[in-house]
Amino acid sequence: MRKIFGYECKRLLCNKFFIGLILVILFYGWQVLNRVTILGVSHTAPFSPWSYGDYLSRMIPLLWIGALFFLTFFTSKAERRRKVITSATPVKPSIYGLVRCCAALTGTALLALVVILLAIVFYGQMFHWYDWSSLLLPTFLTLVPPLIFALGSGWRLGRLSAWLLFVWMLVPILLMTLPLPEFLGLLNGNVFVERPLTLNILDPAFSLSIGTVITQCVLLLTGILFLVVSPTKSKKH
Template sequence: MIKIFQYECRRLLWNKFFLGFLLVLLFYGWQVLNRVTILGVSHTAPFSSWSFGDYLSRMLPLLWIGTLFFLTFFTSGKARRVTILTDAAPMSRRRYALARSAAALVGTGMVSLACLAEAAVFYVRYFGFVRLELLLPALVILPPALVFALGSGWLLGRYRGWMLYIWMLAPILCMFLPLPDCLGIWNGSFFHQYPLMLGTLDPAFSLPWSILFVQGILLFLGIGLLLVCPQKLPFSTKTSPLYDTLSCGGGYDAKKDSSDRR
């Protein structure tokens, strides 16, 4: 399982898509930091947790899209053809799924760390320090959303690969919808409205229980979906003649199989 995990990590991270996406992510993030974050949000300092949280909420749609793109490496037509070989291997499908999920989680973690590292460089360059309290909004925003993206995307992609591309639009739609306060992180409204409601200039960062509850639900739901492995998938090859050939060592007659299907 470790070798499969290492192979999937190399396949995800050592390719043109990952490098290209990382460059786009860093470029967009630097523009947000230099044009929005540096001004501060809702009369708060640019190095406050409020401004940093606004930066992360603006980066979230791109991180969500990148996370789901990682899963397309496992749900594409080419990947489904490879499942004929993996089904014939002695390792269970659940272990293959866990190895691939772990590889996608590593890729997601790396792009998230790149996003945080870029913000750290920005704060050191302009203000000469980085506040440890910025970790709180990072932990509240990124892990629940991205783990949920992995879990839900993995489940959707195993049934229909094209559904991943539709699911990529979810955070973009959230940016334009009037969401309730408990979902304010998803459209950025929380970081613009909540500081003004506290009645003080540049208030200390705080989170209402409703947001913590929703983010916690998303985190545990994402973990649960990642651990789910359906017993029989629509694209299963366990009943195919080619699977019987590979697993039993027999010969495979394509013409016979074609006539049997007819």
């Protein structure tokens, strides 16, 4: 299993797409940090959980697209032809599918790590600020649920049709343009801008409504279910 996992990771990570995506993330992320985050959002400090969360939410569309692009490696026409060979291996299809999901998850986690490390460098260079324990909660709540959901839902959609993955890539971009209610505010980052203003204090402590937390939990659990429940069933060709 380790050899299969290593092979799949090598396919996903050792290619021009992965390198190009990292360069795009670094460029765009640095622009956001220097032009938006540095000013602070809603009268909060640039290194507050609110400003940091706003930065993460602006990076989610790129991370979402990256996660789905990893899945396209498993749904292309060439991959469907290769399935004739892989189906002859002694590895159970369910295990093989799970290994592929783990490889895609590894690639997505590395992209998210790049986003986080970029913020670390920025805060250290600009403000000599290193209190990262205060940002662990917004990091988890902002990044983990939508990215797990992207992988899980993309895994299911890709088994139906490869082109559905490309359509699904547009979802976070569309959400960024919609005036969502507060309990959906983490889907487009509006909660980081609007909620501090409703707390009526300067630079308030980070907090989220129960509805927002529940929404993120539902996203996370749904993504996990999509990944682990019958992940390798596909229509016959």
